[in-house]
Amino acid sequence: MDNAPAILDVQNLSVTFKVQGGTATAVDGLSFQIPAGKTVALVGESGCGKSTTALSVLRLLPRNAQLSGKLMFNGRNLVDLPMTELRKVRGHQIGMIFQEPMTSLNPVHRIGYQIVEAIRYHEAKVTAQAARERALELLRLVRLPDPEKRLDAYPHQLSGGQRQRVMIAMAIAGNPRLLIADEPTTALDATVQAQILELIDELRRKLGMAILLITHDLGVVSRWADEVIVMHHGEKLEQLKAADLFTAGRHPYTRGLIGASIRVDQDIHYRSRALSEIRITRDAEGGYEYDLHVPARRPLPPVDVVSPPILEVRNLVTSYNLGDTELRAVDDVSMTIRKGETLGLVGESGCGKSTLSRTIMRLTQATSGSLLFEGRDITRLEGAGLQSLRANMQMIFQDPFGSLNPRHTVGNILDVPLRLHGVKDKAERRRRIAEVIENVGLPARSVLRYPHEFSGGQRQRIGIARALILRPSLVICDEPVSALDVSVQSQILNLLADLKEQFHLSFLFISHDLAVVQYISDRVVVMQSGKFVEEGDYRQILRHPNHPYTRTLLAAAEGGRVAEAAA
Secondary structure, X not given: OOOOOEEEEEEEEEEEEEEOOEEEEEEEEEEEEEEOOOEEEEEOOOOOOXXXXXXXXXXXXXXXXXXXXXXXXXXXXXXXXXXXXXXXXXXXXXXXXXXXXXXXXXXXXXXXXXXXXXHHHXXXXXXXXXXXXXXXXXXXXXXXXXXXXXXXXXHHHOOHHHHHHXXXXXXXXXXXXXXXXXXXXXXXXXXXXXXXXXXXXXXXXXHOOEEEEEEOOHHHHHHHOOEEEEEEOOEEEEXXXXXXXXXXXXXXXXXXXXXXXXXXXXXXXXXXXXXXXXXXXXXXXXXXXXXXXOOOOOOOOOOOOOOOEEEEEEEEEEEEEEOXXXXXXXXXXXXXXXOOOEXXXXXXXXXXXXXXXXXXXXXXXXXXXXXXXXXXEOOOOXXXXXXXXXXXXXXXXXXXXXXXXXXXXXXXXXXXXXXXXXXXXXXXXXXXXXXXXXXXXXOHHHHHOOHHHOOHXXXXXXXXXXXXXXXXXXXXXXXXXXXXXXXXXXXXXXXXXXXXXXXXXXXXXXEOOHHHHHXXXXXXXXXXXXXEEEEEEHHHXXXXXXXXXXXXXXXXXXXXXXXXXXX
16 A cells, blocks of 8 residues: 555454354455555445454454454554453544444433543543533534534434434544444435545544545445455455556456446446346355356337326325424425336435325325326225225335344235235235246245345345235335345346336336436436425436536535535
């Protein structure tokens, strides 16, 4: 990287876990260095060992973990350090930011109390007043809006980005020389993500820290790291300069991740070609083989602009009463989805897009306005009419594990909607279940297994199968790939595109990810604070946006600097 001295020198690190029947290797012979003042990123998909590596540095692993190798920090091996000495390192010399601030912050204590507690842990002799002043200084340093007021707030009273700023303030309270950031922006919107990454990099320069950045996002790595290490199955596959990742990455797995990633600067669309997929198989010696391929797909014609609408939303309002005030989650919006069309709905957390989808599905009652499905007003539909509607309008959820009953087999999960909607013949139900399981690319024996026995991508295929089992004409996809790894995301998007063509479906595709929306949508609607601020052809919206909010989203997705907001 350069000649700067290494602040952390990881030598042949291995981590195994004792499990029933033997051991499982999470990290296998990993070596790398982090020079002072630099950012080194560990990148890879779920289960590759990157977070285990981060936790190993501070020895925060569970009791069934066995750690070997060396973790040299300031000339001392952290692996052998007595616990009394290790506690002096934790927080004071090495700070850590965790992925989910809501679970890392104590919900029953105010923000100020928690930061003061962290300060006094590192400086036992500091007075309460001095610690509070230092806490205020830290909140200003991380640019939390209105820091004096936020000191007395509880975690649930802050947004996700604000909570992450508090976590950063606590992590740097002891003036660490090394900051470990474990997926610090994964759960955040694009604009907030950009602001948090800018903040971490600014603090690195200002405070002279080194950063160990853990992420699965190749775009984040290329923009914010100096060096990148690509991991898979606990091993380091490749190490190179982060700026050269997309052009100089040579390992087949690296090239596969790059090929499977979608970026807003790419001009690819589901109607013209499929996304690249990476296949990983075991060879005869127990190693891994990586194959990148693009599934065949014939070019699809554009949506017929004179085709009749399958869904019309007219002046829709969905509001909630909050004491003396009214919150308009959906505020006078109108839109149309044509038959065979995918309408992308993009916006950040809290903009109203999920409330809109629930209102369309009639899971939430509209306050005013109207919903027309295939020309029929469904706004006040009830009873048998509503049940019949739901056979034609189905939903794919963001979290397949949370939406699948863990006590039922896949076969039972798919059988329930068929029985509820009057398919009485058992042989016919079995035939349709087998058919839809094949359609979503799962083995036939999947019907005998339970949701916990599948990977995240496989569970989402089950969620898609459940949505299609009743043969609907409109499917609402609510963030269906946001929780999936890059390689799995490309497979699911390809599957959705193929199923859409095969069964002549219309999609309302909801996402905060502009690159995904650009690929899968024919038209795009941008939503902010309950209102539609821009609508049009996907190329028009994402190549020549008119509204400032759309331009802000696009700048964040492209990695540009985003103006500070109350994130």
